[in-house]
Amino acid sequence: MAYSKGKSYVTQSELAKMLNFSQQSISRKLKELEDDKLIVRIISKEGEIIRLTEEGERFLSSCLSSLKDAILSLHSLEIKGNIVSGLGEGKIFLSMDYYKNHINKVMGFDPYPGTLNIIIYDKLSLENRLLLDSSPSLIVPEYKQKxxxxxxVRLYPASINKLTPAAVVIPLRTIHPKSVIEVISPFHLREKLNLKDGNEVTIEVYV
Structure with a gap:
């Protein structure tokens, strides 16, 4: 449960604002939590105050523990390579609302219209690239237009030269060999990182 300025409770209106939910949606969710005896709701002069029950606190503690375990279980694969110019297809696809909206939904950012192409030159990096094919990923599903x-497209959260947010994108249908990967970001990466063709970059892919 969120707390407000050191208080051990939060009002319904504060909660709706923090979560960017409508009052109606918050009321519905709170009713479900109340029915499950995870919260109690108290009417006061400040509005409806929400408190966790003891059972709710135990449930929250369990959720936080599970989240911590999930975060600690994450590991990264390092891929090094050199910047190369692409064919401009990334700009075309990332300008489409379908891809922009889905990437924003799963990655939390609007991609700059264009991908940064990197060619892998060492054995370990290529092995790590091949490992991505059998690693869990986020997915932008296929969409059939008329x-x-x-x-x-498969998406893997990543950093490039320690810059985040970013993601490695692997289209399920691509003309690129395994030795070439594409990176997206909300930033124009060439300008943000002062990159040009031939520069070496290091990508950390989180799987």
Whole structure:
């Protein structure tokens, strides 16, 4: 449960504002939590005050513990390579609302319209790239339009030269060999990181 300025409670209106939910949605969710005996709701002059029950505190503690375990279980794969120019296809696809909206939904950012292409040059980095094919990923699903099919894309949260947010994108249908990967970000990466063709970069892919 969120707390407000050191208080051990939060009002319904404060909670709705923090979570960017409507009052109606918050009321519905709170009713479910109350029915499950995870919270109590108290009417006061400040409005409706929400407190966790003892059972709610235990449940929250369990959720936080599970989240901590999940975070600690994350590991990264390091991939090094050199910047190369692409064919401009990334700009076309990332300008489409379908891909922009889905990437924002799963990655939490609006991608800059264009991908940064990196060619892998060492054995360990290529092995780590191949490991991605069998690693869990976020997915932008295939979408069939009347006159064409927008292919599915796998997304892996990443950093590039320690800059985040970013993601490695692997289209399920691609002309690139395994030795070439594409990185997206809300930033124009060439400008943000002062990169040009031939520069070496280090990508940390979180799997």
């Amino acid at each position: 006159d064409r099919v927008l292919g599915a």
